[in-house]
Amino acid sequence: MPTSQSGRLVARTIALPPATADDLLALLPQAADHRDLCSWVRRSEGLVGWGRVADFDATGTDRFSAATAWWRTLTAGAVVRDDVRLPGTGPIAFGAMAYAAASPTRSTLVVPAVVVGRRGDVAWLTTVTQGTLPAPGTLQQPAPEPASPGEIAFADGARTAAEWELAVGEALDRIAGGAVDKVVLARSLIARAARDIDPRWLLRRLAARYESTWVFAVAGMVGATPEMLVRLDRGLATSRVLAGTIRRTGDDAHDLALAGSLARSSKDLEEHEYAVRSVADALGRHCSSMSVPESPFVLHLPNVMHLATDVAGAVDDGATSLELAASLHPSAAVCGTPTAAADRVIAELEGMDRGRYAGPVGWMDVTGDGEWGIALRSGELDPADGRQITLYAGCGIVAGSDPADEVAESDAKFIPMRDALTDR
Numbered sequence: 001m002p003t004s005q006s007g008r009l010v011a012r013t014i015a016l017p018p019a020t021a022d023d024l025l026a027l028l029p030q031a032a033d034h035r036d037l038c039s040w041v042r043r044s045e046g047l048v049g050w051g052r053v054a055d056f057d058a059t060g061t062d063r064f065s066a067a068t069a070w071w072r073t074l075t076a077g078a079v080v081r082d083d084v085r086l087p088g089t090g091p092i093a094f095g096a097m098a099y100a101a102a103s104p105t106r107s108t109l110v111v112p113a114v115v116v117g118r119r120g121d122v123a124w125l126t127t128v129t130q131g132t133l134p135a136p137g138t139l140q141q142p143a144p145e146p147a148s149p150g151e152i153a154f155a156d157g158a159r160t161a162a163e164w165e166l167a168v169g170e171a172l173d174r175i176a177g178g179a180v181d182k183v184v185l186a187r188s189l190i191a192r193a194a195r196d197i198d199p200r201w202l203l204r205r206l207a208a209r210y211e212s213t214w215v216f217a218v219a220g221m222v223g224a225t226p227e228m229l230v231r232l233d234r235g236l237a238t239s240r241v242l243a244g245t246i247r248r249t250g251d252d253a254h255d256l257a258l259a260g261s262l263a264r265s266s267k268d269l270e271e272h273e274y275a276v277r278s279v280a281d282a283l284g285r286h287c288s289s290m291s292v293p294e295s296p297f298v299l300h301l302p303n304v305m306h307l308a309t310d311v312a313g314a315v316d317d318g319a320t321s322l323e324l325a326a327s328l329h330p331s332a333a334v335c336g337t338p339t340a341a342a343d344r345v346i347a348e349l350e351g352m353d354r355g356r357y358a359g360p361v362g363w364m365d366v367t368g369d370g371e372w373g374i375a376l377r378s379g380e381l382d383p384a385d386g387r388q389i390t391l392y393a394g395c396g397i398v399a400g401s402d403p404a405d406e407v408a409e410s411d412a413k414f415i416p417m418r419d420a421l422t423d424r
């Protein structure tokens with residue numbers, strides 16, 4: 001249901017000298033409400049936004065279609081003066097969708113009052129109001145530096161590591177019994193800081209270390225995801241599928257050997273193939289032609305390496321990026337195979353609500369172009385307590401998975417957010 005919407009949306013986009021948007025994250029101002037800061041940044045490109053002109057939230061099976069319908073209605077009557085005309089210019093909505101249809105967590109779309117974007121050598125500033133045409137905005141630089149949240153105490157979330165290891169063992173029994181071929185189980189960690197956690201502190205630190213990820217913040221969901229569920233750019237849809245993981249050791253020569261063994265591991269290749277199939281099948285329903293590489297490459301991140309496949313397709317049914325994300329979610333990279341059975345095992349064994357973890361997170365413009373990643377390597381800031389954040393990490397389980405190894409893999413997936421929070 002719409003939580004705020006009055007008057008027609010009026011937006012104005014002007015070109016900026018590219019140098020003024022070299023460091024997008026540095027432009028984010030200090031916000032009275034941290035949930036008003038939005039980010040979708042990779043290297044020096046992407047979008048940051050602040051202020052809130054309109055927002056929408058929903059729960060349930062219809063959350064994607066309700067969000068799409070709200071955005072269509074809101075933008076149908078919009079007055080847009082756009083000097084730049086690229087994907088991401090004009091008014092945009094950032095969004096973070098709940099993983100599960102049954103989740104009580106609200107999926108959220110936010111239309112910021114100010115957005116700064118950069119794509120290649122082109123930078124822009126969009127100002128949005130409801131009512132009168134805004135004067136072209138100006139950037140206030142530099143924004144005050146974010147402060148450290150101070151000492152952090154970590155506590156177990158829904159399960160201790162030992163309990164979660166048992167749950168992985170139970171998942172292996174379900175696989176052996178034929179209930180599922182693959183299931184992705186997640187666990188949570190609660191971090192409590194001495195002071196309020198400023199998302200800008202996390203975003204900057206994530207971006208500095210994880211430069212091949214998309215560093216995001218939407219309504220309190222913050223992280224650095226390496227996985228692009230779907231990007232729609234003028235009819236071309238692309239998706240980066242990840243599944244199959246090995247931890248890095250820090251020794252480059254050894255890591256290279258590990259990358260080779262990952263690329264040959266039949267367990268990881270099987271786990272990966274399920275994820276690629278689920279994405280290719282779902283995307284294929286919207287596309288006239290598809291490109292699905294036969295074998296994956298190895299994506300190197302500072303904490304882990306993943307098997308990765310970039311899938312592409314030409315969309316021929318007019319679907320928006322959010323509608324494509326709805327079709328692709330949940331992929332076997334975060335759910336399992338077959339989907340419905342894996343989701344039942346997840347609901348039974350995880351003992352928690354995933355909230356917006358592992359759901360689509362990203363942005364969309366008035367044409368429907370946009371980018372939706374999977375909210376991984378992330379955490380949800382507690383809306384009622386600015387000093388608390390819940391972190392999530394999950395692992396794909398297939399026949400042959402080792403529960404103790406999966407605990408270690410989930411620990412490795414917590415590293416980006418743990419390190420971003422602490423002063424290390």
Ligand SMILES: C=C(O[C@@H]1C=C(C(=O)O)C=C[C@H]1O)C(=O)O
Nearest residue numbers: 242244245333376393394395396
């Ligand atoms: C579920 C997560 O990651 C997913 C699971 C992976 C795996 O099991 O190998 C790899 C990448 C992601 O698709 C997570 O980071 O929480």
